[in-house]
Amino acid sequence: MPIRFHNTLTRRIEEFVPATPGEVRMYHCGPTVYSTPHIGNYRTFLLGDLLRRFLEWQGYKVEQVMNLTDVGHLLEDAEEGEDKLEAAARKARKTAWEIAEHYAQEFFAGLEFLHFLPAHHYPRATTHVPEMIAMIEALEQRGYAYKVASGNVYFDISRFPAYGRLSGNTAEELEAGARIEINPEKRDPRDFALWKIDAKHQMQWDSPWGRGFPGWHIECSAMSRKYLGESFDLHTGGEDNVFPHHECEIAQSEAASGKPFVRYWLHARHLLVDSTKMSKRLGNVHTAQSLQSLGHSGDALRLALQKAHYREPLNFTLASLDEAERKVARYRDTGVRLRDAAATAAATEAAASTRQAVDGLRARFAEALADDLNVSVALAVLDEAVGEANRRAPHGGDAAALFGLLRELWGVFGLLQKSLESTPLADADILALIAERDAARKARDWKRSDELRDLLKQRGIELLDGKDGARWRRSGR
RNA sequence: GGGGGCAUAGCCAAGUGGUAAGGCAACGGAUUGCAAAUCCGUUAUUCCCCGGUUCAAAUCCGGGUGCCCCCUCCA
Structure with missing residues (x-):
């Protein structure tokens, strides 16, 4: 049976054919761990989980990777401001590292609550800086990167004509939008940072370009290459990731390897809550x-x-x-x-x-x-x-x-994966109450029977009467 | 301001040219000591509005309205 997916790259529904027959390698853009993930995040992650489960059910061997972004990146293109991770750290009077670890744990707790199949790898940006540096060096050697006086290193868009293919954001369209603030140290407004220098940033690493931190996009390029190779089958993320994040990933990865990066891009639509977007102001953010x-x-x-x-x-x-x-x-x-x-x-x-x-x-x-x-x-x-x-x-x-x-x-x-495994065992006293009620019903003592039903209900046990005595279940959730 | 997407019953939601899936809720019935659970049945001449193409349109085209996403950190 042919499987078909909508590929953002072509804006078409295409037959899905993995590079290696019977095997699927896929990468999901995971959370930025500076706050508790909300259910909108999980909607997007569930796309990955559904793909995994469906493809495995169809007999494919699936290799699945989801990254955790634990380096803050608000400074991406701006010279001032504070990234979200560091802002959260300042508020909580903790280090950015502690904040990242805390919210990573919350993220994993959410995955468990929602019965996600664990991905094969959950790489974190902070533990893959050497891989990122290596990739930036490769880009430099191939002439796709340039360093400016401030020490920042940028990707040179002019060397990668396919930029814009994923999002449809051609140079003309981006100019028409005219909302890109001109950063004078960039050769082209669309150039994006590979390595940033900022003494105020908490998270810093040594690099050939000085002590600093990696640009946001490079982490997914470096980590997906490490775990899945230079080319792989599926890449997913939220619809907001199409541009600039995934566009930049394609540019970096293909420029560095000279090979096609991802065969199929799938993007999840954002979740609405109460018919509008989630916001703290509206108080409709659920986790x-x-x-x-x-x-x-x-x-x-x-x-x-x-x-x-x-x-x-x-x-x-x-x-x-x-x-x-x-x-x-x-x-x-x-x-x-x-x-x-x-x-x-x-x-x-x-x-x-x-x-x-x-x-x-x-x-x-x-x-x-x-x-x-x-x-x-x-x-x-x-x-x-x-x-x-x-x-x-x-x-x-x-x-x-x-x-x-x-x-x-x-x-x-991914439903009922655990709750059917074992019948929830009732405490002995609950079983006794059920037996007592069955006896009362047999004796047509409806008053006592209803009393016992109410009593059990208070204890979270719902009864389902049948011919051979009552079945029961834990009520509600 | 530029680009992209969506609009189907009270609610959620399939359906991309051939005469409106499914679910929830509601109502009626079967079953039940009464409930619950389960089963059966009923509920859109109509698909945001206006115009057009066609023998035929929810599906295609043009215009309008509303909402969402991107262009700026974001799933």
Whole structure:
């Protein structure tokens, strides 16, 4: 089955063909660790996770890298000001290094909460300065870099005519915009910094151009080359990264290696919250931690952040998260029901009609995602599969087949990866209360039965009455 | 000011020329001691507005309105 992705480089949906058959190497622009990542960041990162899960499900061996930007970069093109990392450090009365470490840990906690598959590498800029220096030296040797009196080193755009290919920002268009402040030490306003000298900057390294720090763009070029090679298959990031960040990465990497850099560029649309962009002023900035402390589950947040196509606007609201919460609960209930129905009945082979239904659903789900990750259609197929499972109320082999399918499809979305592994064990006293209520119901003592149901509810246990006594689940999240 | 994208029911959202998927919510029904869960059914003559092309348009073209992204740190 051909897989197709929208490639920002060509602005077209193209068939995805990795350089090495069966293997995919991909790089994701990760967080700048100067504040707690918000759910918009995670939406973008989830694009990478979905790609990973989908491609692996399709049988590819995937090598995945996500960087952490832990060098501040506000000074990119300005001569004054303070970068965000250092500003955060000053506020917190900590060093930039401490700030970076703190927020890196928060970032990883968010990944865990959202059940990300760990990337194979999470390289940090501060531990790859030698690689960056080596790349800048290569650029210098090839005549793509120049040093000015201040000690700063810039990339020479005039030597790289393809600059602008990714973003469509041609020289003429950038000039028409006329919002680029002229930095007199640059030969061309579009030239960008490779190495900066600034005595005030906390993070400093020795280099052939003096003690200073690397430009923002060079880190991704240097680190992707180290872990994935000079050319690789997929590179993702937020839509804001298209220009200038990725444009500059292409220029540096291709100028340094003389080879094509990335085959397919995928960019995620920014998340909206309450129909507008997130801002501290509006108080609509949500983080994984803030939603977790409201009692929400990682599964529901994942679903809420993945339910729209990655290139379409997605509006996040707390109501949409509640909806996702109910949906996940439905999935979980169906999953537990199937699992138990498969386990309790004698092992049998699934009926032909079940196998046919399972294969058909799986194929349609795969086709949807192969079509540039059409998650809306894929989730519709998933809901159909859940409905099918509930309708058939299967046992034995049929239940096992449907359970296997659902686990597979949920797995591609990263849903219910942990909560189905083990039935949450109830404390003995809770089991006793449930047994007591079952006895009360049998005796038609509805008053006592309802009392016990309320009592259990207070303790977070929801009962699902059935013919053979009550099933139960942890309520809510 | 320049460039790019989006606009489909109360809400979310598929669908890029052939006569509107799916989900949530709501309502009706089955089931239930009552609920919950589950199942069945109902809910857009219409796709932001105006004009055009076509036998045929949510889908193509022109104009307008609104929102988002980039051009400046940003997922």
